[in-house]
Amino acid sequence: MRVRSLRLLPLVVLLVVVALVVPSFVLAQSAINPAPPVVHIQDGGTSGRMESIFIPPLTGAPFSMMLVTEWSRPLGNGGSFTLVNKRRIVRDGRGRIYQERWLLVPKGSKIESRMDVIQITDPKEHTWLNCGVDEKICEVRPYGLVPDMVYKLAMGTSGPLPDGQGFRQHDDLGLSNSNGVDTIGYRETTTLNPGVLGNDLPMVSTREFWYSAKLGINLISKVDDPSSGRQSFSATELTTSEPDPRYFVVPEGYKVVDRRKGRRSQISRFPLVRR
Numbered sequence: 001m002r003v004r005s006l007r008l009l010p011l012v013v014l015l016v017v018v019a020l021v022v023p024s025f026v027l028a029q030s031a032i033n034p035a036p037p038v039v040h041i042q043d044g045g046t047s048g049r050m051e052s053i054f055i056p057p058l059t060g061a062p063f064s065m066m067l068v069t070e071w072s073r074p075l076g077n078g079g080s081f082t083l084v085n086k087r088r089i090v091r092d093g094r095g096r097i098y099q100e101r102w103l104l105v106p107k108g109s110k111i112e113s114r115m116d117v118i119q120i121t122d123p124k125e126h127t128w129l130n131c132g133v134d135e136k137i138c139e140v141r142p143y144g145l146v147p148d149m150v151y152k153l154a155m156g157t158s159g160p161l162p163d164g165q166g167f168r169q170h171d172d173l174g175l176s177n178s179n180g181v182d183t184i185g186y187r188e189t190t191t192l193n194p195g196v197l198g199n200d201l202p203m204v205s206t207r208e209f210w211y212s213a214k215l216g217i218n219l220i221s222k223v224d225d226p227s228s229g230r231q232s233f234s235a236t237e238l239t240t241s242e243p244d245p246r247y248f249v250v251p252e253g254y255k256v257v258d259r260r261k262g263r264r265s266q267i268s269r270f271p272l273v274r275r
Contacts, residue, residue, distance in 0.1 A: 040154040057095035057123035073229035098247035179238035183210040
């Protein structure tokens with residue numbers, strides 16, 4: 001499962017100024033209850049492999065769904081080449097997330113997709129299990145996201161881009177419903193002027209997404225970018241009941257290797273279950 005990275009004037013002068021103008025009890029209160037970090041979420045794009053929709057580890061908002069993905073890229077003769085897959089995503093009321101990763105295959109071909117990775121994240125234990133299906137090895141890595149973070153949609157406002165690079169148009173699409181869950185839609189159209197990214201003509205990209213405030217995810221997301229092609233993600237078979245706990249334990253027969261610093265290379269404290 002992929003997640004966008006969180007990306008700090010010397011602090012001494014700043015702290016002196018604050019101490020002079022802000023009452024001490026305010027400083028004490030801020031130390032006790034610091035503002036939670038903000039994570040701006042955005043679907044689609046490529047970074048070595050295709051990014052999918054972002055699933056935050058929210059508590060009290062369980063769901064199970066199948067995510068249908070299509071990725072179309074243009075051919076030189078005016079046609080397009082489309083890859084597809086379908087994979088399961090599950091989140092429980094504690095914020096644990098289970099995701100399957102299935103290989104993208106040509107749409108309409110006889111090539112069958114197959115699952116190659118299982119990912120399980122636990123915000124309370126701060127663990128990320130990345131399980132290779134072929135190797136039957138689950139690597140444990142640190143997981144930094146927690147439910148208390150503020151997860152916001154990565155949206156800009158209509159207006160010119162910095163340094164005369166182009167223009168962004170933001171449109172509210174109103175309310176809708178997907179799989180019985182209320183959503184609100186947005187569209188952003190970004191036009192880059194010639195020469196900004198090696199383009200000799202204006203380059204236009206669009207993002208359209210239908211966001212569920214109840215679940216904190218986009219149930220429909222469409223990204224059209226000349227550099228990466230057209231990507232669409234659609235939630236199907238969506239339910240909002242508490243999922244089976246079996247999704248959040250290591251499959252039977254898998255070896256667990258701890259890749260966190262300062263830990264033994266192999267551990268066995270994770271429970272096992274037959275899938």
